[in-house]
Amino acid sequence: MKSLDAQRKSALKAWEALENSDRPVIYVGAASCGIAAGAAEVREAISSHLAAKRIRADVIQVGCIGPCYLEPLVDVQMPGKPRISYSNMSPDLVGRLLDSFLERNEIFKRHLVGHLGRNGFEGAPSFFDHPMLAHQVRIVLRNCGIIDPANSDHYLARDGYKGFERALSLGSEEVIEIVKNSGLRGRGGAGFPTWRKWRVCRETQSDRRFLICNADEGDPGAFMNRSLLEGDPHAVLEGMLIAAYAIGATEGFVYARAEYPLAIERLRTAIAQMREMGLLGNQILGSDLSFDIKVKEGAGAFVCGEETALIASIEGRRGMPRTRPPFPAVEGLWGKPTIINNVETLGTLPNILRNGAEWYSQYGTETSKGTKTFSLVGKLRRTGLIEVPLGTTLRTVIYDVGGGLVKGFKAVQTGGPSGGCLGEEFLDSPIDYEALAAAGSIMGSGGLIVLDSNTCIVDTAKYFLKFTQAESCGKCVPCRVGTRHLVDILERISQGKGEIADLDRLERLASTIRCGSLCGLGATAPNPVLTALKYFRAEFLAHIVERRCPAAVCRDLVVYRIRTEKCTGCQRCVQVCPSGAITGPRSEPHNLDMSKCIKCRSCYEICRFDAIAGDAIVIESGA
Amino acid sequence: MLDARTPPGHTRETVALPPPLLRADLAGFEGRPADLIPVLQRVQATCGYLPRDALRAVSRWLKISENEIFGVATFFAQFRFTPPGEHVFTVCCGTACHVKGGEQILDVLRRRLGIQPGETTADGKYQLERVACLGCCALAPVLVLDEKIHSQTSVLVIQELLGEREHREEP
Numbered sequence: 001m002k003s004l005d006a007q008r009k010s011a012l013k014a015w016e017a018l019e020n021s022d023r024p025v026i027y028v029g030a031a032s033c034g035i036a037a038g039a040a041e042v043r044e045a046i047s048s049h050l051a052a053k054r055i056r057a058d059v060i061q062v063g064c065i066g067p068c069y070l071e072p073l074v075d076v077q078m079p080g081k082p083r084i085s086y087s088n089m090s091p092d093l094v095g096r097l098l099d100s101f102l103e104r105n106e107i108f109k110r111h112l113v114g115h116l117g118r119n120g121f122e123g124a125p126s127f128f129d130h131p132m133l134a135h136q137v138r139i140v141l142r143n144c145g146i147i148d149p150a151n152s153d154h155y156l157a158r159d160g161y162k163g164f165e166r167a168l169s170l171g172s173e174e175v176i177e178i179v180k181n182s183g184l185r186g187r188g189g190a191g192f193p194t195w196r197k198w199r200v201c202r203e204t205q206s207d208r209r210f211l212i213c214n215a216d217e218g219d220p221g222a223f224m225n226r227s228l229l230e231g232d233p234h235a236v237l238e239g240m241l242i243a244a245y246a247i248g249a250t251e252g253f254v255y256a257r258a259e260y261p262l263a264i265e266r267l268r269t270a271i272a273q274m275r276e277m278g279l280l281g282n283q284i285l286g287s288d289l290s291f292d293i294k295v296k297e298g299a300g301a302f303v304c305g306e307e308t309a310l311i312a313s314i315e316g317r318r319g320m321p322r323t324r325p326p327f328p329a330v331e332g333l334w335g336k337p338t339i340i341n342n343v344e345t346l347g348t349l350p351n352i353l354r355n356g357a358e359w360y361s362q363y364g365t366e367t368s369k370g371t372k373t374f375s376l377v378g379k380l381r382r383t384g385l386i387e388v389p390l391g392t393t394l395r396t397v398i399y400d401v402g403g404g405l406v407k408g409f410k411a412v413q414t415g416g417p418s419g420g421c422l423g424e425e426f427l428d429s430p431i432d433y434e435a436l437a438a439a440g441s442i443m444g445s446g447g448l449i450v451l452d453s454n455t456c457i458v459d460t461a462k463y464f465l466k467f468t469q470a471e472s473c474g475k476c477v478p479c480r481v482g483t484r485h486l487v488d489i490l491e492r493i494s495q496g497k498g499e500i501a502d503l504d505r506l507e508r509l510a511s512t513i514r515c516g517s518l519c520g521l522g523a524t525a526p527n528p529v530l531t532a533l534k535y536f537r538a539e540f541l542a543h544i545v546e547r548r549c550p551a552a553v554c555r556d557l558v559v560y561r562i563r564t565e566k567c568t569g570c571q572r573c574v575q576v577c578p579s580g581a582i583t584g585p586r587s588e589p590h591n592l593d594m595s596k597c598i599k600c601r602s603c604y605e606i607c608r609f610d611a612i613a614g615d616a617i618v619i620e621s622g623a
Numbered sequence: 624m625l626d627a628r629t630p631p632g633h634t635r636e637t638v639a640l641p642p643p644l645l646r647a648d649l650a651g652f653e654g655r656p657a658d659l660i661p662v663l664q665r666v667q668a669t670c671g672y673l674p675r676d677a678l679r680a681v682s683r684w685l686k687i688s689e690n691e692i693f694g695v696a697t698f699f700a701q702f703r704f705t706p707p708g709e710h711v712f713t714v715c716c717g718t719a720c721h722v723k724g725g726e727q728i729l730d731v732l733r734r735r736l737g738i739q740p741g742e743t744t745a746d747g748k749y750q751l752e753r754v755a756c757l758g759c760c761a762l763a764p765v766l767v768l769d770e771k772i773h774s775q776t777s778v779l780v781i782q783e784l785l786g787e788r789e790h791r792e793e794p
Contacts (some may be wrong), residue, residue, distance in 0.1 A: 036759040036772040068761030221718030223758035258664070258701055259757060299660055300700035302755065316659035316687075318698040375760055377719040383761035413718065447760075449718050463721050467755065473698075576782060578734065600734070601727045602778045609779065 004165065004285060007277060008156045015157030020080075024057040024102060027075035027083065029145060031064035031230040032262050033223070037071035038090065045091035046074070049098055057102075063231020065145025067132045068384035070113060073145075076101050082117025085127050116146070132382045135401050137363060139371050140347045141387045144231030149266050152273040155234040161279065163350030164241045168287045175246040176202070179349070181357035183369030188214055188305070188342030189415065189444045190520070191368070191433040201247045201329040201337045210338040211249040213240055213346055215256040215263070216310060218302040219416030220467060222447035224373040225343040227385045229256070229263035232347070233270040237293065239346030241279065242353055244291045247339050252293040255310055258300060267295050302471035306519045307332075307340045309473065320473045321519035342445070344373055365391035368432035372443070376402050378413075378450035388431075395427040398450055407452040410551075411536070415444025417464040418524035420531030421457060440531045442524065456553035457536040458543055462490040464528040468521060479522030482513040486529060493540060494554040496547035503540060506533060552621045555599050559622050564589040566616035573603035573617060592617075649684075656685055663696055671707040700755075708743040708750030710769050712736075717756030719763040724777070728764055729753060731778050735785055 002010075018025060028034070028043045043059065050057050065073065070087035074094060077083040078101055086097060088111055100108040107123045114127030127133065138144075147154035155161075167175045180195035201209060213236060217225040229236060240252050256264050271293050274280045282290045296314055303309045304319040307328050313319035314333060332338025348370065352360045361369045368390040374397070377383045381403030388397060394412055398404065411421040414431075420441030429435050433443050451460060469483035489506055492498045510526030517523050533540060542548050549557040562582075567589040574582050574590060581597040584590030592603075607617040648669050652658045662685065666677045673696055682689045696702040714720075714729045729740065732751055738744055740753040759765045762774035768784060 032757075032772075033759050033761060036757075036762050036765060036774040038774075068759075071762070217758070218755065220716070220721075220756035221760050222756070223760055226758040259754060297661070297664060298699075299664065299702065300755075301698060313660065313699075314657070316655075316657040316695070318695050320698075377760040377763065378722055385761075416718070447718070449722065449760075451722060455722050460722070463718070471755075576779065578731075598734075600731055600778060601724065602731070602782065605777050605779050609777075 004161060004277065004279075008160075011153035011156035011160075014153045018058070018060075019077075021058065021077070022079050024055070024079070025077040025083075026057060026059045026098075027062050027077070028059065029064055029071060029073040030061040031227060032260070033064055033068045033227070034071045034073065035262075037068075039072040041091050042072045042074060042089045042094050045094050046098065049095050053098075053102070055098075055102055060148050061150070062147060063144045063149050064227045064385060065127075065231075066136075066141065066227075066385045066387075067113075067130070067382060069382055070384075073113070075116065076108075078105075082115045082119075082121050084115045084124050085113040086111045087113050131403065132384065132386070132401055135392070135396060136387050137371050137389050138387050139351050139360075139363075140228060140235070140344055140373055141231070141385070142351070143235060144227060144385075147232065149231055149233055150269050152234060152270065152277065155232070156277075159354060160234055161238055161241075161277075161350075163353035164238050164245075164279075165285070166353045167242045167245050168285060168289070172202070172246045172248065175242065175353070178357045179246070179352060182352045182360040183357075183364070183367075184345065184348060184352060184360070185368065185433065186342055187344035187348070187372065187445065189418070189442060191443060194341065194345055197329050197339060198243070198247050200327070201339050204330050204337040206337050208251070208336045209247055209249040210333045210336055211240060211244045211247065211252040212310065212314070212333070212338060212340045213252065213254040213343060214305065214307075214310060214340050215254055215260075215343045216298045216305045217257055217260075217343070217445065218305045218471075219418075219445055219447050221375065221377055221413075221449045222416055222445050223375045224385060224446045226257075226260050226263050227375075228343055228347050228373070229260070230266055233263075233266045234274075235347045235350055236343055237267075237270055237274060239341075239349035240293060241284070241289075241291065242349045243339065243341055243346060245287070245289045247337075249339070250290060250292075252291060253296050253314060253333075254293065255296045255298055255304070255314065258297045264295060264297060271295070301473075302467075303473045303519070303521050306521060309519070310340065311338065318473070320475050321521075323518060344446070363389040365430060365432045367434055372431070372446060374446045374448045376448050376450070378448075379405050379407065379452035379455065380450050381406065390432050391430040393428050393430055394422070397431065397448065398427070402450065405450065405452045407454055409450070410453050410455055411451045411457065411460075413449040413451065413460070413528070414447070415442035415524075415527070416447045417467045418442055418520065418527055419444050419447075420527045421451070421460060421535065422531065423535040425535075440534060441527060454551055454553070456494075456549055456551040457532045457539045458490060458494050458549070459551075459553045461528045461532040462487065462494055465490060465525070468525040472521065472525075476517045476519075476522055478513045478516030479525060482509055482516075483522075483525055485509055486513075486526065490529070493543050494549070495556040496543060496554075498540075498544040500541075500544060502544065503533060503537070548621045550621060552619050557621060558599065558619050559594060560592060560597055560599060560604065561618050561620055562590055562592045563616050563618060566614075568612045568616070570612045572606045572611045576602040576606050578602065654684055656687055659685055659687060659692065659695060660699070663692075663702060667702060672703045672705055703741070705743060706747070709748050711750045711752060711767075713752040713754050713757075713767040714740075715757045715759070715763070715765040715767075716753045717758075717760055717763070717765075719760035720756075720765055723763045725764040727778055728766060728776060728781055731781050735781075 074089045075083040075085045097108045115121045115124040185191040309319040309321045328338045373387045474480045569587040743750040
């Protein structure tokens with residue numbers, strides 16, 4: 001087996017050959033989000049176009065670079081030129097793009113996002129000056145969208161496994177010290193200092209220790225871990241080697257969601273490559289570390305993101321949490337000391353080891369160091385995966401990175417179903433663990449969902465509670481029964497059948513659930529309701545007192561109406577209405593019979609997308 | 624004919640799983656109790672669901688009672704106890720999809736197919752599922768039809784999808 005140095009040398013050669021290739025190279029963003037947007041079809045179109053024109057070029061798949069709203073992204077690299085990135089490609093468009101470059105040797109002007117070269121380039125702005133990327137600091141995501149995640153040479157060539165080598169040269173005590181000085185806190189949600197957990201585990205006497213990478217990303221509306229695993233699996237695995245070395249683990253598991261098949265495939269490929277490179281097995285790189293990694297597929301239970309539930313599920317049992325202490329770092333998987341670190345925590349480690357604690361701690365605030373990835377979604381102009389230094393304000397993230405909203409801003413939901421809805425008054429507060437907790441929300445794993453004036457707060461709170469109610473494992477009564485009652489009360493309010501006393505009931509019940517639940521799921525489940533009540537009480541009152549949904553969302557409190565002055569009588573809505581509620585002859589304003597209307601939204605949508613009138617059908621609040 | 628231990632919606636007269644298939648299927652496992660969930664996943668990957676006979680065989684092999692296996696299998700959302708439909712609609716009910724109208728999409732499918740999430744139409748043609756989140760939030764709302772992800776869908780796209788299929792399947 002070649003030494004890692006020799007392997008890196010040949011990897012570097014291969015990478016440089018690719019960057020300075022004498023034939024065109026085309027990169028296609030092929031993470032799940034890209035594929036959902038049609039990257040597979042685009043890739044096929046590229047291959048058949050090249051084949052038809054008998055052009056020799058390399059087509060390489062890369063991960064997600066972040067701005068998902070621009071997917072599918074395609075980069076073209078001509079000999080001697082930097083990579084130039086194009087957005088929103090379609091099979092039709094890609095032919096014209098290629099012709100422009102390959103036949104006329106001209107830069108294609110439409111759909112151009114920017115170039116990815118190191119130096120300036122005439123004819124295209126830098127990709128990283130794009131408004132969505134300009135405010136970002138990419139540490140964990142540095143390789144995502146740049147390298148082929150299935151090619152270990154690419155990772156090696158970009159300083160891959162250098163952090164691990166440095167760790168081996170320092171010794172495990174020193175590694176823990178560096179991580180302590182870097183200020184890294186667990187990125188899974190709770191923000192517990194990573195080094196402290198490690199130290200406890202290391203100091204517990206045992207013949208075996210386990211390391212688990214928690215890739216059970218369950219928050220609806222969050223996909224940071226998926227993107228990282230799909231775009232740069234080796235970074236996470238290198239982080240696992242570093243953590244295993246620090247705590248003295250012999251066996252590692254990646255507990256990944258079964259809903260992420262591509263991430264699991266990429267992990268398996270990368271693990272096989274590590275084995276070939278001599279980075280798994282006995283006495284890795286001649287050190288005293290013997291370590292192996294297995295992938296465990298989750299079977300779909302949100303609560304398994306909780307440490308003790310996750311352990312139970314790996315052991316083959318129902319994924320139900322147990323009381324702590326003993327903490328898993330002392331007594332975990334099969335009773336042995338076990339460390340569970342989040343994907344992003346592990347993905348950050350190689351960077352800290354390579355560049356040092358001081359370098360990492362220059363980013364962030366006093367208590368929250370470094371950067372954090374967020375999935376920025378909802379009613380924004382620019383959606384996608386971002387990485388910003390902790391302490392960045394919500395306003396910067398929403399307006400500068402996310403490009404603001406089309407309609408008016410109402411709230412931002414942080415921390416998924418365990419977090420809270422924060423209103424306008426929090427826009428200037430920094431994103432860090434303490435500030436978010438003080439506002440009644442949490443950092444969570446990094447979901448940021450922006451809600452506009454067309455979103456109903458009662459409906460949103462009901463949505464999150466329905467989720468936690470369904471995902472409650474049922475062990476603690478306050479969580480099992482309490483969340484059910486919260487949902488029922490919210491349901492009543494959203495139907496216009498609520499009463500003022502319901503608000504007190506919600507608050508009382510919420511605090512009982514919070515105090516009486518064993519694990520984080522129950523303890524944080526009431527957060528969405530509590531923050532909604534605290535910051536958006538008026539909207540609850542509108543539902544209860546006026547029996548009105550101001551955002552015109554809650555189904556029982558809205559009506560559909562045809563604006564006769566707008567309706568051209570094109571009959572498109574008549575054709576799609578499943579209940580025959582809309583009638584009327586062609587070219588005359590149609591008639592909507594509310595007694596037959598089932599509020600399915602078909603007519604509303606078709607009127608916006610397909611009809612001549614455009615917006616003749618409106619949804620309004622009113623019973 | 625149901626007995627007390629029969630999972631809901633599951634009769635005892637299921638198609639017997641040929642033992643050789645079961646054996647071949649489980650190659651690579653050591654038969655430890657900790658293998659239970661991966662074994663169930665493998666069985667479901669082969670059969671499309673967890674047939675009663677297969678569970679019994681797994682119970683004997685791993686030395687875990689059928690009761691306990693049933694307890695584990697029902698805990699996780701992934702496992703099903705009835706044969707899957709020919710075509711599977713999976714609607715994402717993640718937060719981003721919800722605020723962009725995912726609920727309505729589920730509703731239309733529910734009505735058009737006449738089934739609830741988790742069920743299969745009587746002719747076995749369509750199955751409806753909901754998933755907590757697919758992680759394609761930036762492209763919400765998302766729907767999966769037979770493993771193909773449709774992004775930024777709408778009530779209309781679904782109607783078209785269904786209409787097109789029905790049309791195509793006509794002789």
